Amino acid sequence: MAVLRVGSLLFRLHPGALLVTLLAIAIMVKLGLWQIDRGLEKQAIMDRHADAPHIYQPNAQTIAHLEADTRISVRATLDTERYFLIDNQILHGRAGYHVVALATAPEFDGEYLPVNLGWVAAGIDRSTFPEITLPEGELALDGRIRIPSSRPFLLQEQTFTPPESWPVRIQFPELDKLREGMRIPLMPVILLLAEDNPLGFPREWPVVVMTPQRHYAYAVQWFGLAIAAFVVFFVASRLRAKDDDAKSYEE
Known part of the structure; x- marks a missing residue:
């Protein structure tokens, strides 16, 4: 000692x-x-978010090659009959779905831009979907580009075939599989509708889950x-x- x-x-x-x-x-x-x-x-992620470029009325080819977080504004029309419900989405402690609609415009050359319109509550009966009415006519859609993971963690592998009825409930928007299995010409990105856009449903798109200040405090x-x-x-x-x-x- x-x-x-x-x-x-x-x-x-x-x-x-x-x-x-x-x-x-x-x-x-x-x-x-x-x-x-x-x-x-x-902090670097937040800085990139703040400095991301803003593109107005891009065509399908341009959108397909945009980087994540790029801001875009388009005038487009939503398919009011066909949309997806992403399961197991939580908002303020409540379970529900994210509503992903299909937007089309003359600049899109026949392709559809998936647009996440926000969150809707799930009912007690899982076999019954929430009643949703999508806006009609030409709409001003703006938001940020998100590129879904090509290899998401899923409890069960998803398989897609042309549905007999809509909406379609999915675990995760695997856009390549959706395009091939459901034969819908989807762009490889999703537009997260801006939080201040009056269209859609309640939505929160945090840039980061935990702020830099919280990390520094830890x-x-x-x-x-x-x-x-x-x-x-x-x-x-x-x-x-x-x-x-x-x-x-x-x-």
């Missing part, structure tokens, strides 16, 4: 306790640095715990040393 003297203070350091304390401090410092890195990543907590572990160890060591000195004096 090593003895460390700092001025008039005597510390008796147990090797095992010292090793565990140093290991714990290293882990907490590493977690703090990781939170800082995550905060910087989230980093401070981890660093604080590391400092606390360091202080507690040496205070405990000093107290043990004082006890040992008292026993030696009594003897």
